[in-house]
Amino acid sequence: MSKVITPNQTEAGASDDTRRMLSQAFSVSTLGPLIALLIASAFFAIQSPRFLTGTNLSLVVQQVMVIGTLAIGQTLVILTAGIDLSNGAVMALGTIVMTKFATDYGLNPFAAILAGLIVCALFGALNGTLVTRLGLPPFIVTLGTLNIAFALTHIYSNEQTISDLPAALTFFGNTFKIGETAITYGTILMFVLFFLTWFVLQQTAVGRHIYALGNNPEAARLTGINTRRLLIMVYSVAGLIYGIAGLLLISRTSVGDPQAGQTDNLDSITAVVLGGTSLFGGRGSVLGTLVGALIVGIFRNGLQLMGVKSIFQVLITGVLVILAVSVDQLARRRQK
Amino acid sequence: MFERITSSKEGKGRTRLPLTRRNGTLLLLMAFFCQLGLAACGDNTNTASTGAGAAATTAAGVAAATTAAGAAAPGGTIQIGLITKTDTNPFFVKMKEGAEKEAQAKGAKLLSAAGKFDGDNESQVTAIENMVNAGVKGILITPSNTKAIVPAIQKARDKGVLVIALDTPTDPQEGTDALFATDNKKAGVLIGQYAKAAMAGKPAKIATLDLAPGITVGVLRHDGFLEGYGIKNGDAQIVCSQDTQGDQAKGQTAMENCLQKEPGINLVYTINEPAALGAYTALKAAGKEKDVLIVSVDGGCTGVQGVKDGKIGATSQQYPLKMATAGVDAVVDFAASGKKATGYTDTGVTLITGKPQTGVDAKDIQFGLDNCWGNK
């Protein structure tokens, strides 16, 4: 009989709970993006003395706030090997509902916000139901709901931008100061959402199920996970998060704008991919998405400070995406 | 029997902290947040030499794109921001060129930005924030969403930045310190008057190819045209109105749809020259191009060529170059004297046509070509 190592030996060094938790938080796939983020920051800091100021960095985070939040929902969907093209449009619809309810119908701002969140969550549920019940590819389903949400937004708002909003609606745009720097509540909310999502994905059974669902849906089903219900739940929660992104958008621009969010779906996917999450599902981390969103934000901000034409920002983002995916693939191959 | 199969790298060298991928990530992340933390506590001016910066720039391959003249020294040079709706419309390209030239002439630095699409409010908000943070003295902006941009502009103005709207007023117009724009109403009136004279009393079946609902520029030109023609909205002579978003392909579709509805259209008002050219294509395909008068606004070189070729009857020429240079000058003045530009400054509009009509002031095609914007 061959001798086998006892369990104690293998887990000897891992007895420190916090260290293991932190180390699990930043998996392999997040390392690359993080390095890229640091290099980019260093580069821009050299280029412009204003880059590394508290005010500027706070601005970057604010500018990333909406896409970053959308990307949280997108991460959840992509982890299940799906994709959500409708998130920008659903968010825009949510903002119109929230602002119209609060101004035109004079509803209590909190009720208006709740209404908007519910509408967005329902759209998410619609996506999830169509994917599970009809078995259609998420790409197709969300392409359809994208157009529906877009049209509804324009019809319902009648192309009007809604302004003069009650203060409660733009609360998350308010700031508090740390030293010299003004920090908006909205960015705090975004970080909180990232933490909560990280927690659910890494520290709870539901998180494990989501990864399993994306990695091998048949296996998930056979081990007794209710994959249909889980998938609908993921899309619905994602929808809710898009609604929160809408609230953050309102707080940033102080208006309800039916034209908003048109390219945000692709931007959120960019953040997710740059963060190392695989489009095939089952792999990646939501903290990677945070890094990815920050990379996009820092590039945009840094290049603008340098005076670079905005069209080049688009070019550079494209190059980054390809680099990110290639690096991830190479690392994965080497690992095997 | 199973042999011991070990494939894990863990468990080696447990006495010292191994630089595994996970630990490395942790350290890097801590470094990042330390950096952020230090920055938050105070202004962290990075005085790395510009030599290193230049080398890094070429290494990153973005050398071609900077509009800055020389090293960035916010202490000395005035910085001016220009935010256009998009990067791609030749109207804005011309505006930007003009602004750059004037800024250079006056020894100022121009920072520019644009939205991703016509109507992209968020990008313009971001641009305002970044420019204010970069220390601009004034911002020139063609607002994509005239209402939605106002709060962001207000925040900039509260910080003492001069904000001037170019070409399109905000809603309300007082949302910016000043407005340098074409009198879009007058632009419409001129072509309306021209059309009335050119039609010489013939009963008209009018199609209006407009911009998009609720956008002031489109409304002003449309209403101006009707006023110049002498009718009101809802007049029976207006047989079709379609939106084109100022796009050539959409203009063509709009014209086709209008012709389907009313084949006898003989006068077409168009919001701009791309829409006009699109309409012409549709009319030509239907064999009606000789029977219909198209009038437009813009005065871009392609459009004036269209007038020369007989596709467009007359166009109201506007001067984005003037808007840009006047804007730059205003900011420079503000920086020097502290005096803010205010109110509305008409940057001029001229009727260009190859077939002048009595009673309507116009300039000829050569004038149009000499003063047009865009690619000649």
Added chain:
Amino acid sequence: MESPAQIPVLQARGLVKRYGNVTALDGTDFDLLPGEILAVIGDNGAGKSSLIKALSGATIPDEGQIFLDGKQVHFRSPLDARKQGIETVYQDLAVAPALAIADNLFLGRELRRPGVLGSVFRMLDKKRMLTEASSHMQDLKIGIRSMRQAVETLSGGQRQGVAVARSAAFARHVVIMDEPTAALGVKESGMVLDLIRRVREKGLPVILISHNMPHVFEVADRVHIQRLGRRVAVVRPHNFSMSDAVAIMTGAMAGEEVTNN
């Protein structure tokens, strides 16, 4: 006959299953005795998989009865069967390759932290899952060092080991294995057969479905031969020849119910 009549752990009588015009099971019987490895063999179309599906809850038979430990049971779903203590190791293993071994072992049955952290915050007890996973693997003498490794980094035989360990860990009555050596080479097949013996040693009877005669004859205590939707014979490998078994399977030789000898 050496031992007194044992109550079969899993038993079926007169199972019938039709798919349209095709009769997959035509009154099949089935007996699984305690502590044995029972192989189920049969040609394509014999009703092997339908039988196993009925026993594991994946399909509901049209007629017939199934008894678990002497009591009649009705399985509405595989989950039902699992709850009653019947675990299946599927042919494609049903593991999530990107996830760790411990994660896969506890997939769908994760352990939570004690107290508030577990009940309110639903936090996973990762440490406990790692240690328990280790001990389950150790029970079956599978020598993989870290339970944190992703399953995709393992060889075919090791992955099989993970799937088997999962079933063995949670099974209370029966472990069903569907073609466990089909995708493996000689050496790894040998390891898996050892694994199957160790599961038996743990006290769990194993139902083994396989096309591989040598493997069947090497490891099984009894062999259930299925043909044309019925059980046609049960033989003991140590006093029955492989070629005869194949002959019964294909119908070249008539089968006789050989229950105990």
